[in-house]
Amino acid sequence: ASDTTGPAGRITIGANTMYFCRYNVAAGGWQLQKLVTGTITQLGSTVTEAFPTGQIRTLGLLMVGDTITMRLDGADILVRTDSAITDAGRAGFRIAGAAESSTTGIHIAAISARAA
Numbered sequence: 001a002s003d004t005t006g007p008a009g010r011i012t013i014g015a016n017t018m019y020f021c022r023y024n025v026a027a028g029g030w031q032l033q034k035l036v037t038g039t040i041t042q043l044g045s046t047v048t049e050a051f052p053t054g055q056i057r058t059l060g061l062l063m064v065g066d067t068i069t070m071r072l073d074g075a076d077i078l079v080r081t082d083s084a085i086t087d088a089g090r091a092g093f094r095i096a097g098a099a100e101s102s103t104t105g106i107h108i109a110a111i112s113a114r115a116a
Contacts, residue, residue, distance in 0.1 A: 004022045004023075004024050004025070004026075004094075004095075004096045005022055005023065005093070005094070005095045005096075006020055006021045006022030006023065006059055006061070006093070006094060007020065007021060007059060007060065007061045007091070007092075007093055007094075008020035008061070008091070008092045008093060008094040009061050009063050009089065009090075009091050009092075010063060010085045010086075010087060010088065010089040010090075011089045011090040011091070011092050012085075012087060012089045012090075013090075015037060016035060016037055016038040017034075017035060017036050017037060017085055017089070018034070018035050018085070018089065018092075018094070019032075019033070019034050019035075019061065019063060019068055019082075019085060020032075020033055020034075020035065020061065020094045021033070021059060021060075021061050021070040021078075022059075022094065023051055023057075023059070024046065025051070027046050027048075028046075028048055028049075028050065029046040029047050029048040029049050030046065030047040030049065030059070030070060030072060030077060030078070031046050031047075032044055032061075032068065032070040032078045032080060034068075034082060034084055034085060036084050036085065043068060043078075043080040043082055044078045044080050047070075047072075047077050047078055057072060057073060058071075058072070058073050058074065059071070059072055060072075060074075066081050066082060066083040066086075067079065067080075067081055068080050068081070068082050
């Protein structure tokens with residue numbers, strides 16, 4: 001499968017710009033990335049970890065100033081400094097390359113956003 005699903009922030013749709021983190025099935029791990037005017041750049045290395053079927057995880061994205069943090073189950077697993085995107089933008093969820101159904105793929109149980 002090629003699921004790449006996760007939270008996104010500082011989204012500016014017209015500029016095709018955002019930060020996002022995800023579990024990438026093909027890479028076998030968690031990734032923190034930025035999209036700036038349509039070009040994706042990975043921030044840091046893939047945090048390799050299996051994601052067994054039926055497991056529930058909590059993935060978070062925290063952006064304070066130029067510090068971008070990916071959290072997994074409440075723990076910071078990757079922290080990077082990046083100042084490419086400074087506008088507040090919007091919060092959302094990025095789902096790409098996925099052929100989802102009610103019984104396959106990564107399923108989203110809940111999403112929330114708040115000002116830091």
